[in-house]
Structure formats: C-alpha cells, structure tokens
Amino acid sequence: MITTTDFKYLQNLEKKEEFKEANVEKITGKKIPFFNQGSKRNWERTLDKKIKEKIEKIFKEEMIELDYL
Numbered sequence: 001m002i003t004t005t006d007f008k009y010l011q012n013l014e015k016k017e018e019f020k021e022a023n024v025e026k027i028t029g030k031k032i033p034f035f036n037q038g039s040k041r042n043w044e045r046t047l048d049k050k051i052k053e054k055i056e057k058i059f060k061e062e063m064i065e066l067d068y069l
C-alpha cells in the first residue's frame with residue numbers, strides 16, 4: 001500500500017491542513033470533512049438505487065476491473 005493514499009493518512013492530513021475540497025454545512029457553517037467515509041463498499045449503502053444502477057451501467061467494465069462489481 002502507498003502510505004500517501006491511505007485513507008487514514010488522508011483523514012489526518014485533512015485535520016492538520018486546509019483541504020479546499022471539503023464542504024461547509026449551510027445551516028451551521030460547520031466544515032464537513034471530505035474524507036468522511038471510506039469504508040469498503042460504503043457507496044452501495046449511500047447512493048440512491050437509481051443512481052447506483054446508472055453508474056454501474058455506464059462504468060461496468062471499469063468497476064469490474066477495479067473489483068467494485
């Protein structure tokens with residue numbers, strides 16, 4: 001594994017330094033961490049079923065190659 005792309009490493013780096021891609025909650029103004037999930041296959045539980053099916057249809061070959069399907 002490459003340390004600089006490890007999820008925990010990136011989470012810690014985001015905490016220590018500003019991360020421009022992070023969002024801010026509109027109501028409270030609180031920073032929402034960019035690296036906030038990251039558990040394996042979490043996208044399957046998070047995405048709407050129709051969006052998931054569309055992504056799988058469009059990127060089927062790539063997702064199989066990367067072991068997402």
